[in-house]
Every structure is written in structure tokens, then in C-alpha cells.
Amino acid sequence: MLRSTTSNWFGVAPAWLVIGIFGLLPMFIMLAISFMVQDPYGGVEWGFSTEAYVQFLFERDLDDSLILNTIYVNIVARSIGLAAMTTILCLIIGLPVAYFIARQPEDKRNLYMLLITIPFWTNLLIRTYAWILILTRNGVVDARLQWFGFEPGTFDLLYTNTAIFIGLVYSYLPFMVLPLYASLEKMDFRLIEAASDLYASKWQAARHVIIPLARPGIVAGSLLVFIPSIGAFIAPELLGGGKRMMLGSLIYFQFATARNWPFGAAVSILLMAFVMIALLVYARAAKGQGLPAGGH
Amino acid sequence: MKKLLIALAATTAMATAAQAEGELNIYNWVEYTSPEMIAKFEKETGIKVTIDTYDTNETLLAKLKAGGTGYDVVMPSQHFVEIMVKEGLLQDTGVGQMANYKNLDPRWQKPSWDPEAKYCAPWQWGTASVAYRKDLYGKELTSLKEFFEPDEAVKGKVQVFKSPDEVYNMANIYLGKPFCSEDAEDAKAVQALFEGQKPFVVTYNSENQNDNLANGTSIMANNWNGFSMRARMDSKTDIHYAYPKEGVVGWFDSACVPVGAKNAENAKKFLDFIMKPENIALQSNYARYSNAIAGSEAFMDKDLAEADELKVPESVPVKFGQACSPAAQKLIDRVWTKLLQ
Numbered sequence: 268m269l270r271s272t273t274s275n276w277f278g279v280a281p282a283w284l285v286i287g288i289f290g291l292l293p294m295f296i297m298l299a300i301s302f303m304v305q306d307p308y309g310g311v312e313w314g315f316s317t318e319a320y321v322q323f324l325f326e327r328d329l330d331d332s333l334i335l336n337t338i339y340v341n342i343v344a345r346s347i348g349l350a351a352m353t354t355i356l357c358l359i360i361g362l363p364v365a366y367f368i369a370r371q372p373e374d375k376r377n378l379y380m381l382l383i384t385i386p387f388w389t390n391l392l393i394r395t396y397a398w399i400l401i402l403t404r405n406g407v408v409d410a411r412l413q414w415f416g417f418e419p420g421t422f423d424l425l426y427t428n429t430a431i432f433i434g435l436v437y438s439y440l441p442f443m444v445l446p447l448y449a450s451l452e453k454m455d456f457r458l459i460e461a462a463s464d465l466y467a468s469k470w471q472a473a474r475h476v477i478i479p480l481a482r483p484g485i486v487a488g489s490l491l492v493f494i495p496s497i498g499a500f501i502a503p504e505l506l507g508g509g510k511r512m513m514l515g516s517l518i519y520f521q522f523a524t525a526r527n528w529p530f531g532a533a534v535s536i537l538l539m540a541f542v543m544i545a546l547l548v549y550a551r552a553a554k555g556q557g558l559p560a561g562g563h
Numbered sequence: 564m565k566k567l568l569i570a571l572a573a574t575t576a577m578a579t580a581a582q583a584e585g586e587l588n589i590y591n592w593v594e595y596t597s598p599e600m601i602a603k604f605e606k607e608t609g610i611k612v613t614i615d616t617y618d619t620n621e622t623l624l625a626k627l628k629a630g631g632t633g634y635d636v637v638m639p640s641q642h643f644v645e646i647m648v649k650e651g652l653l654q655d656t657g658v659g660q661m662a663n664y665k666n667l668d669p670r671w672q673k674p675s676w677d678p679e680a681k682y683c684a685p686w687q688w689g690t691a692s693v694a695y696r697k698d699l700y701g702k703e704l705t706s707l708k709e710f711f712e713p714d715e716a717v718k719g720k721v722q723v724f725k726s727p728d729e730v731y732n733m734a735n736i737y738l739g740k741p742f743c744s745e746d747a748e749d750a751k752a753v754q755a756l757f758e759g760q761k762p763f764v765v766t767y768n769s770e771n772q773n774d775n776l777a778n779g780t781s782i783m784a785n786n787w788n789g790f791s792m793r794a795r796m797d798s799k800t801d802i803h804y805a806y807p808k809e810g811v812v813g814w815f816d817s818a819c820v821p822v823g824a825k826n827a828e829n830a831k832k833f834l835d836f837i838m839k840p841e842n843i844a845l846q847s848n849y850a851r852y853s854n855a856i857a858g859s860e861a862f863m864d865k866d867l868a869e870a871d872e873l874k875v876p877e878s879v880p881v882k883f884g885q886a887c888s889p890a891a892q893k894l895i896d897r898v899w900t901k902l903l904q
Contacts, residue, residue: 307888309621310621326897339900404780405778406778504768508767510766512904525892526621527896
């Protein structure tokens, strides 16, 4: 009995080692830094301080009293809103796409799946720079329009909110399509025929048959889009023009410019907390519904 | 990446520290050391040079503070020279008594960060200001007012640096405020100026200014003089680099010798070497920045020697960034975060 437990333990030791070194250790370093004292020239000094967390909600007045400060709350709220909007847009586009692919014959399905994953072969930063060339004034689209006699700058979406959403939806759409496809592929399409036999309209069939069956995929896909979107950095900075900070840019600013590592670490920890909450909500929703609990 | 660089740097440092004579370990910014100039130095002195690189002043400071780096020459910017002297990290090289010190343009002799010329030899310097499309703007940009309180004509066409480092000091120059002020009232004035400018701003971005100026996304944009010169040469559009009458923000990198350098004598030879016009000209040709040595123009590439971007008009003051106290830095960060909240 004892022997088998030990050998089991040794068996999974490599997995724990990898998780520990590459997953948990950096997280604990972050956590530790967030409670240390700021070194004015970057880095941290030894000592315990909760200043970084206090700073998130309050600022110190000249007499050292605390005043409520909404700057960072605004940034968090904007990041959550942006991530939610991205998730909804991905869902609206992703659901019909996944349904379409799931209804194709098998060889075509595999081809479509390959096409969905092709963008991952190139680095996201490079793909986002490509979007700059597409969206900018005198860019790929604007220059073509000029051939047809349009004024330069007719199509100029760079540094707008639309550009941010284009970038985010483009980046994370595959994360929505893949789990949706996984759940729709298993669907028995005779159910839809049955629905229409029973005089259900197409909309009713979608609402009462397809969407409930796709639910595990919807929840998983939404999480996979929401989580990276909330810390998104590249699209808001490069395509949105960086006129408004997001959580990702706030963290970057603290480390790169403000030289306030503890606060940057504290914001990262808070961001991680949001993600944990989202996962917990998912785990609860998954309970009793036979959804795959965790582990993507 | 940075960690990897540090690890690489550490191993090289250990490997080379053992052998002393005839070596020189330089720790410099990335892509910032002319191979041609180093080859000339090696040939003239017989000293073997090794180069490692860093990407921020903070990295350099952290390494020197940790000690035992094995570096003989480092290239901090002016405000970090001040910090390093204060922290006792740089050694007295007596640079002012070296044979070639007389070659320095009088303007750069005994600068404020090394007032007795005890520590560092000049390496490269440059300015940060505003580049603009003269054809689209329709006139010459002569005052920072046109950048901070612009005309309606450039609404949505102004590009500002992504981080406050230089632009905050530009605002201080325009408002006549001191750098690194700890006075909240000064910060409020800068804040108001930035808030007023924001409706005119198309993007806060330190990278794409050249492309954006070339295609008309922006009409005026924060830029560095060397980078602006590249934009003019590459794009063939009417891009000019402004030297507004109120002044420009400067940066100045120097070659210094850290305390505990194994090859301090070789390091001093290097400092003297780079104060010779024909040597530092090779460096300028490579990195395309100005140097502080009079007479080096004669050895520089023609397009570089004649570039307007690198010539600061006599009447325009160049004000160099300083190392701010934590209290002053906090005000700057707060203003900037509030602006972009």
C-alpha cells in the first residue's frame, strides 16, 4: 500500500516539478514582490509593505490621509468591458462558423479546422503589425480605394476603438471556434430535423436545440476568449493608439516607466484573481451539467 | 530575453575576469558600438575587446550595484552618471587630464553630471523634440506652443511619446518649470497642459512616428533627432525636425569606468581613444548620432555631417533629463496615469 503511493508520487513528480518551476514559482515571486518596498530606481528592497494594494484604491493626501482614487478602478472596468465585448463579438461570429464547419463532410471539416489554426503559425505581434498596414491611412485598403478615385484617408481605422475590436476578435476568434466546434461536432443533427418536423422555425431550432447542446462549448470558448482579452496589451496599444490604459498597459507602465515593481506585481495579482473568479464561475456552472470541469 | 542576456553576460564576465592583461570588457547599449572603431582600437593597442549589451539604464545600475560584473567600461546616460557617482560606483579616471580631452567641444567640457571632468568621456548624444510634415502643416514649427496647444488644423493629427520620460520635460520647458519638481502645483500645471492637448492627439506611441508622418496619420509627432533624420531620408516626404525656441530635451551617454574594473588602465586608454575626432567619427557613422568631439565632422559621412536634425541652433537651449527623487517621480507617474486613465 505504502509502496504503491510512493511510486505514484514519484511517477507524477516530473509533472509537479514543471508546474512548480514554470507555473507556481513565478506566481509566488510576483506575490512576494507585490508585498515588498519599492526601490526608487527600479527593483525592490527587502521589507514588508501593503502600500501597493493600498495604492490601488487610495492615494495619500499631503497630510498622509487616504483619499479614494478611482483611476485604477476605471482602468479595470474598461478592461473588463473590453473583454466582455470581445467575447460577445467572438461568440456571434464563432457560433455560425463552428456550426457551418460541423455540418461539412469529414474531409472538409479537417481542412476547415486546419485553416482556423493557420494564423497560430505566425507570431501575434507580427499579425497585429499586419493589421496596422491594413487599417492605416494610405494602407492596403485605403490605397486600393484611391485607385477608384476616393480621397486619401477615406478608409482610416487605425487608432480607433473599432481597430481594437478588430484586433482582439481576430486574435481570439479561434479560441471560440475550436471548443464550439468540439461540442457541435458531436451533435446529432437529426434533432434539428425533428425540430423542424415539429414546426419549429429555424430561429426556434437554434434557440432550443443548437444553443443548449453547444453550451459546454459556449462556456469554454467564452472563458478562453475573455481571459486573454482582459490582459490584452498588443491590440489596445498598437491598434488603439494607447490613448486609454488597459490593465496590460498599466502593468507594463509600472515596470518599465514608473519603476514601481510592487504596484505592477499587485495589479498582476489582481488580474490573476479576476481570472480565478471567472474559472470558479465556470467550475460551478459545469457542476451537474456534465461539462468538462477545468483543464483546457 | 533580458534574463537570458543577463545570464549570457554573467558567464562571459566570469570567463574573462580570470585573465587580466590585454583585455577590455565593454558593457554597452544594444547595437551601439561601432565594430569598425573597435577593430581600430584593437589594432592600435593590441588589447582584445569583448562587448556585452543591456537595454535600460536601470539594468546597468542594478548590475553595478550587485557588483563583480567584470566590466571595464560602461555607457550610462547623464542622469545615471549622477546616480552612479553618488552611489560610489564609478572610479576617478582623471579624464580631464587625458591628452585628447582638449578635443571636446567647449560646450561639453565639464558637464553638469561630471562638473570636474573626473569620471567619464563623452560617447554620443541627441535630442528629443517634435518632427512635423511641413507641407501639411503649412508653416515652420518654431514654438512648443504649437505642439502642446495646437491649432484646430492639426486636431487628431498629433502624436505624443508613449512614456512621460521626455515629453514631461518638454512640458516643463514650455511652462518654464524646473525638472523633477516635487511641488504638486507644478504637476497640476503640466497635467492641465496634457489634458488640453489630448483632444488633438491621435496616438501615444514611441514607435511608429516615422510611418505615421510619412502617410499623413500624424502631422506632428514626438521624435528623436537621429530617428527623424532616418524618416526624412527613407520616406522622401517633407519631414522636418523642429528646434522650438523654448528648448529641447537632451540625452547624453558617456563612457565611464566602474569601481573594481579589472582592466582599468586599458579602460582609460579607451576613454582617451574615443576623444580623438577620427575615432569617434566611426562610432557616429555607425550609430548615426552626434558626438561631442570638435573636428569629428571632417571624418563623418557627408549626409550625417550635414544633417539639420543633428545641428542644434545656437539660440535653442538643450536641457538634459535628471534623475528625479521618488517623490518627484511619483508626481510624474500620477499625472501620466491620470491622463490615460
